[in-house]
Amino acid sequence: MSSLPAFLANASPVFVAPMAGGPSTPDLVMAAAQSGHIAQLAAGYRTAEGMSEQIRTVRSDGTELFGVNVFVPNPSPIDPDIYRRYAETLLPTAKRFAVPGLPSILEDDDEWEAKIGVLVNDPVPIVSFTFGLPDATVVRRLRAAGSVTMQTVTSSREAQLASALGIDVLVVQSAAAGGHSAILDPTRVPVNRSLPDLIRDVRSAVDLPLIATGGVTDAHDVRTVLEAGAAAVAVGTAVLRSPESGASSLHKDALANPTYNRTVLTRAFTGRPARALANQFVIDHDADAPAGYPALHHLTKPIRTAATAAGDASAVNLWAGTGWKHATTAPATNTLAALADY
Structure with missing residues (x-):
């Protein structure tokens, strides 16, 4: 060895x-x-x-x-029609956080x-x-x-x-x-x-x-x-x-919040499987989320940023391992x- x-x-x-x-x-x-x-x-x-x-x-x-x-x-390119359909499912959440518009496809x-x-x-x-x-x-x-x-x-x-x-x-x-x-x-x-x-x-x-x-x-x-x-x-x-961690206070507090009682592997935030606390964003959007990284990361970023600024953990990617x-x-x-x- x-x-x-x-x-x-x-x-x-x-x-x-x-x-x-x-x-x-x-x-x-x-x-x-x-x-x-x-x-x-x-x-x-x-x-x-x-x-x-x-x-x-x-x-x-x-x-x-x-x-x-x-x-x-290592991109997972997304079909424009699939991207558009997922973006449409996000609009109610975007509206809740006063996000004026969601971005077009970005593959960087x-x-x-x-x-x-x-x-x-x-x-x-x-x-x-x-x-x-x-x-x-x-x-x-x-x-x-x-x-x-x-x-x-x-x-x-x-x-x-x-x-x-x-x-x-x-x-x-x-x-x-x-x-x-x-x-x-x-x-x-x-x-x-x-x-x-x-x-x-x-x-x-x-x-x-x-x-x-x-x-x-x-x-x-x-x-x-x-x-x-x-x-x-x-x-x-x-x-x-x-x-010493640079995680937001919102993220840190969520890890200790008994409201969040499970983690899931989800594509909802970025189009790539990631383990996060199961918050409302995951509940609302996981089933519709396609593969598509980094396009979906850029798509959901304005919502996540606005939710963090509002102090609302329900639409933030609360990454967390099973422990x-x-x-x-x-x-x-x-x-x-x-x-x-x-």
């Missing part, structure tokens, strides 16, 4: 998963690093310059143990080339990929620049495809994870199986070090997945309510230390 690169192996085996859209702040990354844990900045939905600014902030504190996660362009690549250019020219210790597989040339460029490369996968087949590209480390994500599934075919949903079973399956298919993520809530979970063959675990929802009830407002370092006490 392959081992983690030395600087990763010497860190705590409890990492912080990158969470795009705000939660993964430089403060969270720096706090984790200061206590021997590895965390990553989330470049998704940021400009290349915004990503660079966060890297500079982390480095200004002297932090050397960190990474950057980028979204690989999240400034992929610019971000890779920055990371090659100003290397960081870790670069991880989500949503799609990068070209092997990109992997070689980043490795030549000195970065350890990671790929998020959800199955043994995806793991084999990533391994063939020369990726250094695999992040194995179960369906229990909060936020977007990293499944490579965004028209499907990940198979619902336990994280230890998934780790064992991937372990039998590839000889790369594995980081387990999705539904890890306590030290027992950590011990179980490490015994299954993972070299480390990565948690997200567990630190989502921490002071969301265990998330507390404790400092991230306290939560990570408790998880590492296995």
